[in-house]
Amino acid sequence: MLLIHCPYCGERPEIEFRHKGEAHIVRPENPAVSSDIEWTEFLYFRHNPKGPHAERWYHTHGCGRFFNAQRDTGTDRFLKTYRTDETP
Amino acid sequence: MRFNFWNLAKQSLTGHTGWPEQWRDPEPKSAYDVVIIGAGGHGLATAYYLAKEHGIRNVAVMEKGWLGGGNTGRNTTIIRSNYLWEESEAIYEHAMVLWETLSQELNYNVMYSPRGVMMLAHNEQDVRIFKRHVHANRLAGIDNEWLSAEQAKDFCPPLNISPNARYPILGAALQRRGGVARHDAVAWGYARAADRMGVDIIQNCAVTGIHRDHNGVVTGVETTRGEIKTSRLGIAAAGHTSVIMAMAGLHMPLESFPLQALVSEPIKPVLPCVVMSNTTHAYISQSDKGELVIGAGTDQYNSYSQTGSLHITTRTLDAICELFPITRRLRMLRNWGGIVDVTPDRSPIIGLTPAEGLFVNCGWGTGGFKATPGSGHVFAATIAHNQPHPIAAPFSLHRFRTGRLIDEAAAAAVSH
Numbered sequence: 001m002l003l004i005h006c007p008y009c010g011e012r013p014e015i016e017f018r019h020k021g022e023a024h025i026v027r028p029e030n031p032a033v034s035s036d037i038e039w040t041e042f043l044y045f046r047h048n049p050k051g052p053h054a055e056r057w058y059h060t061h062g063c064g065r066f067f068n069a070q071r072d073t074g075t076d077r078f079l080k081t082y083r084t085d086e087t088p
Numbered sequence: 089m090r091f092n093f094w095n096l097a098k099q100s101l102t103g104h105t106g107w108p109e110q111w112r113d114p115e116p117k118s119a120y121d122v123v124i125i126g127a128g129g130h131g132l133a134t135a136y137y138l139a140k141e142h143g144i145r146n147v148a149v150m151e152k153g154w155l156g157g158g159n160t161g162r163n164t165t166i167i168r169s170n171y172l173w174e175e176s177e178a179i180y181e182h183a184m185v186l187w188e189t190l191s192q193e194l195n196y197n198v199m200y201s202p203r204g205v206m207m208l209a210h211n212e213q214d215v216r217i218f219k220r221h222v223h224a225n226r227l228a229g230i231d232n233e234w235l236s237a238e239q240a241k242d243f244c245p246p247l248n249i250s251p252n253a254r255y256p257i258l259g260a261a262l263q264r265r266g267g268v269a270r271h272d273a274v275a276w277g278y279a280r281a282a283d284r285m286g287v288d289i290i291q292n293c294a295v296t297g298i299h300r301d302h303n304g305v306v307t308g309v310e311t312t313r314g315e316i317k318t319s320r321l322g323i324a325a326a327g328h329t330s331v332i333m334a335m336a337g338l339h340m341p342l343e344s345f346p347l348q349a350l351v352s353e354p355i356k357p358v359l360p361c362v363v364m365s366n367t368t369h370a371y372i373s374q375s376d377k378g379e380l381v382i383g384a385g386t387d388q389y390n391s392y393s394q395t396g397s398l399h400i401t402t403r404t405l406d407a408i409c410e411l412f413p414i415t416r417r418l419r420m421l422r423n424w425g426g427i428v429d430v431t432p433d434r435s436p437i438i439g440l441t442p443a444e445g446l447f448v449n450c451g452w453g454t455g456g457f458k459a460t461p462g463s464g465h466v467f468a469a470t471i472a473h474n475q476p477h478p479i480a481a482p483f484s485l486h487r488f489r490t491g492r493l494i495d496e497a498a499a500a501a502v503s504h
């Protein structure tokens with residue numbers, strides 16, 4: 001089980017959190033004019049790297065807030081966690 | 089040397105010292121007609137059918153570890169074809185038919201055992217969706233039948249059908265032709281048969297780069313043992329597909345997660361079939377050695393670590409003890425994890441890619457062992473003709489753009 005540092009609550013066990021997928025994915029500004037390729041990338045395509053991964057977590061059974069993390073997917077170690085209004 | 093009664097008798101007289109190696113350990117050549125990345129069941133089956141059905145024998149299968157050491161050697165070996173959508177029924181049933189004669193085809197006992205796969209319904213939603221599956225499968229000519237809780241217990245006596253259970257059993261869907269096979273034997277059987285037709289299986293050799301010319305056409309791969317030229321490259325690397333596609337500059341609709349399994353100490357035969365409980369995330373069967381083979385759910389986060397969290401397996405064991413109270417005092421012997429490549433619609437991706445000469449077979453996620461023969465068969469045809477085999481065609485990468493998804497996730501919410 002991961003030990004996760006919530007920027008608001010501190011270290012808590014993973015079962016208090018939900019993983020919410022890759023972070024920093026930006027919805028195309030105007031879907032009506034975005035190309036099929038752009039829209040498909042946004043909806044379904046993910047980086048899924050082996051190594052540092054930017055991801056969102058949600059502290060379901062805690063403060064109920066979203067935050068971001070950088071985690072190495074090769075070792076499962078967190079490099080850092082940060083608020084959504086902070087840059088990585 | 090073929091495996092048959094005559095050779096077995098001869099070898100037993102000489103202390104079994106005369107059996108030759110099952111496959112060669114060749115040095116990589118500088119060029120091949122086709123290179124496959126990943127010597128799991130899917131990659132090896134692809135090489136086998138390329139050689140056998142398409143006469144393409146100048147083939148290399150590149151493996152960074154040992155053959156069959158990925159998910160092929162780590163899975164709980166459940167085989168079934170009772171999926172919901174027609175596209176899925178076609179490919180999984182194609183595989184099922186190949187399973188039925190695979191041992192004879194490969195001259196290798198893959199221990200395919202159609203002992204029945206029973207999927208338990210624990211609530212009204214389960215009942216409705218499983219009945220829908222039963223009807224859809226019947227229309228497609230695929231066996232799947234609905235059992236009451238009592239009938240389920242008749243088929244699998246250790247099952248606890250008490251209405252007081254935490255997750256009571258309201259009924260079950262049973263595919264009698266479903267079952268299990270020996271995972272390692274599938275990899276070894278395909279490896280041996282492909283090797284005999286001239287396929288080079290190159291172990292301990294990781295692919296580290298993909299070469300493309302100025303038009304984007306594939307020209308070869310970079311490996312830890314040098315460069316290898318090829319104009320046709322097939323990827324069958326399961327959890328590592330995103331990493332390899334990134335070498336060609338391509339992005340994929342995939343995420344990789346840990347999936348775990350564990351086995352108990354061996355006991356006398358108690359479980360006559362495979363039992364799956366998707367609602368409680370547990371599946372179980374008994375191996376011929378007597379171990380109970382138990383599959384858990386995936387962890388929630390992307391990972392390549394090949395280890396999962398303990399709370400996932402603990403939760404699965406809670407469910408197993410509730411379903412089968414006789415297992416409560418059993419000890420677990422081993423547990424392990426594999427890395428599974430999951431697509432948004434939980435269906436695989438098989439076919440061509442935006443790079444000419446580059447083919448991909450991935451996204452089998454938590455349930456691709458059962459498809460091994462069918463997947464290799466249609467992927468080989470796709471590579472040989474540079475055009476999707478009709479059964480593979482709906483599983484193209486393009487479906488994410490057209491929106492023609494094959495949504496087995498919403499259909500069943502099942503893992504296997």
Ligand SMILES: Cc1cc2nc3c(=O)[nH]c(=O)nc-3n(C[C@H](O)[C@H](O)[C@H](O)COP(=O)(O)OP(=O)(O)OC[C@H]3O[C@@H](n4cnc5c(N)ncnc54)[C@H](O)[C@@H]3O)c2cc1C
Nearest residue numbers: 126128129130152158159160163164166295426456457458
């Ligand atoms: C715990 C667990 C339980 C499962 N249970 C079931 C089940 O009951 N039923 C079912 O149908 N499915 C099940 N599955 C899923 C099934 O195991 C897989 O879908 C299937 O085995 C995938 O086969 P494959 O040949 O594509 O992949 P693999 O066997 O993983 O082979 C891919 C190979 O590619 C190699 N590779 C990766 N990167 C490189 C590189 N750069 N260079 C060279 N080689 C590389 C890897 O080393 C690996 O050997 C389960 C999976 C797990 C982990």
Ligand SMILES: [Zn+2]
Nearest residue numbers: 006009059063
């Ligand atoms: Zn918090």
